[in-house]
Amino acid sequence: MVEALSRKGPCDCCQIWPPNTLLRLDHNTSAMAFPVPSHLPRRPNPQDVSSEILMKIDQATNQTLTASLATSWLAELEDTIRATETHIHDRIHLDLPQFEQQLESSKSVQTRLQSLVSNVDELNQTLSDPGTGLIPILVRSLTTHATLAQESADATVRHETLSHLLRCRAEFGSVLSLVQMGKLPQAVEACGKFDQLLQNAPAHLHQTNVMLDIKRKFQAAKSRAEEQLSEAYSRSVTVSPKCLTILSSVAVRQSETVLSLSEVLSSLSATSLSSHLTTLRRDTMAHYVDHVLRQPTSLTISCENAENRLTLFPSPPNSEDLTTRLDNVSATLKFMSTHFTAFLPPSESLAFSRSLCKPIVTSVLSNLLVPSLPSSFDLLPQFIGLSKQAVAFEEECVIQLLGDDKSDRLIKAWVDGMGGHYERQRRLQILDTSRVIILSPESADDRFLVEIDIRQGQDKAPEVVPVQEEDPDASWGLNGSSSSSEAVDDGWGFEDDTEPESESASAATSSIPAEDVVAEDSWGFDDEEEDGTAPVVEPQEPPDANGLDKPDDDAWGWNDEAPADPAEETAWDDPWDEPPAKSSAVVESRPPPAPSIGLSKASISSPASTSSPKMATRLEKLANKGKKHLNGNSPMSSPALSTPMSSAKPSPAPPSPPPPAPANPSEKRPPRLTPAVVPKETYLVSGRMRQIINIVEDVLAEGQKFAASKILPPIETSSSPGTVLLQSAASILDLYRALYPVKFAGRLKTAPEAPMLFSNDCLYLSGEIARMEAAAASQGSLAPVRDRLVECRTRLKIVGDSWFEDTVEQHRQSANDIISQGAEGFTFTADQDRYDECETAISRVVQEIKRLAQQWKGILNKNKYYTAVGMVTEAALSRVLEDILALPDIPEVESHRLSELCRMLHALEALFIEDQDPFVVAYVPSWLKFSYLSELLEASMVDISYLFDSGALVDFEVDELVRLVRALFADTALRTNTINKLTAGRQ
Structure with missing residues (x-):
């Protein structure tokens, strides 16, 4: 629940x-x-x-x-x-007393409150009762008073309004009558009074209909007066391109009143007058100042009655004197001052005159002085006269006539610095001309050959140096010993004990500095006649106007002593089409060594040095026994014909030819010395280089002439006169160095010969600047620009060498990449497809190097040409050597195929042969090592051991030989003994 x-x-x-x-x-x-x-x-x-x-x-x-x-x-x-x-x-x-007290207080407060309420009610009745109250009675009285005041005010306003309107009506009638009669000055004055009357009108009239109507009619009358004044001014002052007309008085249209120019100008409103003066100033400057200063004109002034006219006529420019233009401008300003400015109101006259000062001065500078600034030093005296006239014009017209501030004299300031203005303008003209030449399209026909000394850059190099004449019936070795069979046994010079006779011969040879000795037929120079007599040194022909040897001479210096043969005079038009030289005294062909040009990845060994091993002809024959030949020659023929490379560091000095050994080893005689002319080489340069050098020479000559002259007043500047002009010569070179690689960047990247030609151009400019410095060193006239020229020469040299080095390095890397990507380490060459790929890569490299050689041959001088081609070849050989020596196992089939691939590169030896003498070893340090590698790939272990004992494999490192033996042969006791022998042989 x-x-x-x-x-x-x-x-x-x-x-x-x-x-x-x-x-x-x-x-x-x-x-x-x-x-x-x-x-x-x-x-x-x-x-x-x-x-x-x-x-x-x-x-x-x-x-x-x-x-x-x-x-x-x-x-x-x-x-x-x-x-x-x-x-x-x-x-x-x-606390009963306090309680009772509070109770009584409460009752008292209640009583007082009731009394206060009753009193307030009575007061309210007294104030607010409608019949007898105070407030209703006061309101009724105030209302009656306000009504009476309003009626009085209305009567007063009505009276003031009617009185003011009557005055306006009277004044307006006066203004209207003056305008209609053509009394414009009085009308303008009356308009001013009426305008003041309108402004003083009562406030309640401003927006009334009657006042608006009066203002509208007054504005129409005032506009009509201003229009008539403007029309009178337009007829008084007329400006056209050919005529300036000023009337002293003019009649007002539709009336008989005639007004003077001063009345018209003083009656115009400030706004209208300012507009007319601005238009007049603009037209005057355009037609009578700028045009007169730019064009040849003649000026006439006519004054008939009240008409003053200034007329311009074009003049023939052929016989014009530029000072006439200043005179015409001066006459125009005086005409304006006399017939117009004098009638202006005082407040406008000075302002209008001064407003012309700055434009006139600027126009004189920009339209007359600056364009007339001469472009050659010979025209400066005539221009100085014009500049003095301009200064006088500024003093007379601008300062005195127009009232300009005397502290601001722009023309005088410009004339004082005229030398600097001339130099800067010439600098711009020179650089613009140079820019056009630099950016002009390339032309293969516009090139020329430059001849240089192959020992250029060596200090105190003699023009003619002695060389040893070889007995044609004697043969010699590198150590000066006989070429008999006894001497061949020690052909490489290992553990060599030289006989006293050989030492004496070597001592005789070493007395000649290595850098001063040039091989007799190293470059095919026929320094000796066929009868073996010493050549006669012919004096060199002077250079042409550009400091260059004549291009139709023997460009490489060959056949310097041979008699002039018409059939042979043009044999060197193409620098690489020389016929093979013939000489009864044949020595080993040794070209000059490759110069040290700073290429980090290429090391070029001297073809002959004090530590070079000797020829090993008998060892080569033993090593080549039973081997097949290539193109009818032994595969080892290249090392036999050339001096083998030493493993020592390369020497920058040119090689010394070996002393000739007598036919009879016991015969002792000093070598015969024959003077040899220092050979020359040529390289190709763009035709624009001649133009640039000519401009530089002209600029330097002009700067020296300007600095030496005293026709210009000296000014207080930080630089001496002629410095800007002299510096412009260096700026031309900087401009070429900056613009050419950018403008022709595409060609420099795609055409292999373009970078080499650009390198030649830079080196040629560097050499020509050095020649200029040397020519002016005694005079001291190039002191302000010597540092800049030295800097430009150094930078051009660096740019030329850098482009050469970068181009060679680019093609070295290209050859290396072709072999690396195509051959892929030469692995599995037993497979036919892999062998075809390797063969294609090698063939491509050979074609690329030959193509480069063909493109560079006519551009570079011989020394740099062989250096460049040799370095690219060296890169290819080094790549092949490194890949093959890195193979861990080389079966018999692969060894034969690798040897065939290596022999494909032997075709590059033809690039380093002149007069049937190869010198490939001088420019390809790995050539001997590579040649022996192709033989070692097919050699037996006995051959390898024998070659090692004979010293023929000095270019190989021990670990390289050990790896090669392990890769070629099976692991047997013989291989182990051979490896141990190789390891212990170099310790």
Whole structure:
């Protein structure tokens, strides 16, 4: 059974359910019907008696609720009430006097409040009563007074309005009559008064219809007066391109009144006058200042009656004096000052004159002086006279006539710095001319040959040096010993004990500096006649005007002593089409060594040095026994014909030819010395280089002449006269160095010969600048620009060498990449497809190198040509050597095929042969090593051991030979002994 108890909601402070709240209690439990969650906070214990009783009632159930329990609850409540009443009674009697005092005060306040309410009601009745109240009576009085004041104000305004309108009517009639009669100055004055009258009009008239109508009519009359004044001005001052007319007086249209120019100008409004003066200034500057200063003209002035006319006529330009233009401008300004400026109002006259000063000065500078600035030194005296006339013009017309500030004399300041202006203009003209030459298209026909000394750059190099003359019947070795069979046994010079005779011969040879000795036929020079006599040194022909040897001479210096033969004079038009030279005394062909040009990846060994091993002809024959030949020659013929390379460091000095050995070994005689002419070489240079050098020389000559002249007054500047001109010479070279690689970047990247030609051009310019410096060193006239020229020369040298080095390095890398990507380490060449790929890569490299040689041959001099081709060849050989020596195992079939691949590169030896004498070793350091590698790939172990014992394999490292033996031969006791022998042989 569920019982319902009526309770109120719970109290906020004690959470007790008051009565009138319905609760449903379970019949079987004493708790509520729904459980309270454990996580909710519990109700605190009640603090007062009623709450406790209510809690007890709430906790009671049907079983525990009895009458005695309810009686106890009521008794407890009654006790609590009595206790509360007792507490209140005790509290009052605790301080009874104060309680009574407060009670009396409360009663007094209530009494006073009632009295105040009654008084307020009476006051409200006195003020607000409609009949007798103070406020209603005051409002009625104020309303009557306001009505009377408004009527008085209306009467006053009406009177003022009518009076002002009558005055406006009278003044407007006067203005209108003056305008109609053409009395424009008086009309303008009357318009000013009427305008002031309109501005002083009462405020209430501003927006009235009558006032708006008066303003509209007045504006029309005023506009008509201004229009007539402007029309009178337009007829008084007429400006056309050929004629300037100024009338002293003019009649007003539609009237008989005649106005003077001063009246017209003073009557114009400020805005209109300013507009007319601006137009006049613009037209005067355009037609009578700028045009007169730019074009040859003649000027006439006529004054008839009231008309003043200035007329321009074109003049023939041939016989014109430029000072006439300044005179014409001066006459124009004086005409304007006399017939126009004098009639302007004082406030506008000075302003108009000064407004012409700056434009006139600027026009004289920009239209006369600057364009007339001469382009050559010879025309400067005539221009100086013009500049003095311009300074006088500025003093007379600009400062005195127009009243300009005397401290601002622009023309004089410009004339004082005329030398600097001349130099800067010439600099611009020179650079513009140079830019056109530099950016002009390339032409293969516009090139020329430059002849150089192959020992250029060496200090104190003699023109003629002695060389040893060889006995044609004697043969010699590198150590000066006989070529008999006894000497051949020690052909490589290992453990060599030289005999006293050989030592004496070597001592005689070493007395000649290595750098001063040139092989007799090293480059095919026919220094001796066929009868073996010593050649006669012919004097060299003087250079042409450009400092260059004549191109139709022997470009390479060959056949210097041979008699002139018409059939042979043109043999060197193509520098690489020389016929093979013939000589009865044949020595080993030794070209000059490759110069040290700073290429980090290429090391070029001297073809002959003090530590070079000697020829091993007998060992080569033994090594070549039973081997097949290539093109009819032994595969080892190349090392036999050339001096073998030494493993020592390269020597930059040219090689000394070996001393000739007598036919009889026991015969002792000193070598015969023959003077040899220092050979020459040529290289190709673009034709534009001559033009650039000519411009540089002309600029330097002009700068020196300008600096030495005293026709210009000295000015206080940081640089001396002529410095800018002299510096322009260096700027030409900088301009070429900056523009050419950018303009022709595409050609420099695609054409292999273009970078080499650009390198030649830079080196040629560097050499020509050095020649100019040397020519002017004694005079000291190039002191202001010497440092710049030295800098340009150095930079051009660096640019030329850098392009040469970068181009060679690019093609070296290309050759290396072709072999690396095509051959892929020369592995598995027993497979036909892999062998074909390797063969294609080698063939491509050979073709690329030959193509480069063909393109570079006519451009570079011989020394640099062989150096460049040799370095590219060296890169290809080094790549092949490195890949083949790195193979861990080389079967017999692969060894034969690798040898065939190596022999394909032997075709490059033809690039280093002149007069049937190969010198490939001088420019390809790895050539001997590579040649022996092709033989070692097919040699037996006995051959390898013998060649090692003979010293023929000095170019190979021990570990390279050991790896090669292990790769070629099976693991046997013989191979082990051979490896041990190789390892112990160099220790």
